[in-house]
Amino acid sequence: MKIGIDLGGTKTEGILIDSSGRELTRKRINTEKNYQGTMHGIVSLIKEFENDFGDVESIGVGMPGCVSHDSSLVKNANSVWLNGKPLKIDLENTLKRKVILENDANCFALSEAVDGAGKGKSVVFGVIIGTGTGGGIVINQKVIQGRNNIAGEWGHITLPNRTEEEKKFNKKCYCGRDGCIETYLSGPGFSNCYNLRNGTNLNSHDIIKDYPNNAKSKFALEQYVDHLARGLSIVVNVLDPDIIVLGGGMSNINYIYETINNKLKEYVFSDVCHTKVVKNIHGDSGGVRGAAWLS
Ligand SMILES: [Zn+2]
Structure with a gap:
């Protein structure tokens, strides 16, 4: 099973799929327009899915902008409260595991390439x-x-x-x-x-x-x-x-x-x-x- 999170400016959506791409569950919450609130929303979705369905093999987060290769901080996000923040590091420290962050347009392209x-x-x-x-x-x-x-x-x-x-x-x-x-x-x-x-x-x-x-x-x-x-x-x-x-x-x-x-x-x-x-x-x-x- 894999978890995907789509971090939008107003909504944060989570999905759990199996290895064939079948959707097992999905939940949408409001995005709090501050860094700690956004972080908390992502973490709570992941914990809820794992509590209900068991451990997953990977966690990916699609987001506006990207994580800079140079500074490891978020850049170019139109959800401006994320810019300059160590979102990947904080998510990994909180969840104690690898979390992959990727630009949301890249996530869209990947989805359509895999089974779209x-x-x-x-x-x-x-x-x-x-x-x-x-x-x-x-x-x-x-x-x-x-x-x-x-x-x-x-x-x-x-x-x-x-x-x-x-x-x-x-x-x-x-x-x-x-x-x-x-x-x-x-x-x-x-x-x-x-x-x-x-x-x-x-x-x-x-x-x-x-x-x-x-x-x-x-x-x-x-x-x-x-x-x-x-x-x-x-x-x-x-x-x-x-x-x-x-x-x-x-x-x-x-x-x-x-x-x-x-x-x-x-x-x-x-x-x-x-x-x-x-x-x-x-x-x-x-x-x-x-x-x-x-x-
Ligand atoms: Zn321009």
């Missing part, structure tokens, strides 16, 4: 398009972290070939750079671009609900897929994965899958593009299942 939409594929690129834009690389069912622990972070590359209009109707990224892919492809990025262009104040759900009857919605979605194809063409040119699996709230837009694969071909440096962009299989459970598969 990327099952049987050697090189899987997992994409999160939700509140932010993240990504993870899994090769032969192992997460690739990279020398700086940022492998797969394609969201903070500048969108290629930006037009003057696309520069104008775009907000600066929280990371301090201009024109990051995240500022076009995340849910808030998509709605910001739309609202700046149209002088509105709509969220992404409102924008797309009238598609295909509303010309502005249709244009926004066509632009969105074009941005996605331009962004992913960088990934294909560099990594050339076997499959790209989309997750996060924006990945539920069916229009994406009707058009993205033809669009991607236009931007990739190849006469053919065998790499397909597909929807995830595990939905919201990708993060917690991937955390359980960590080893």
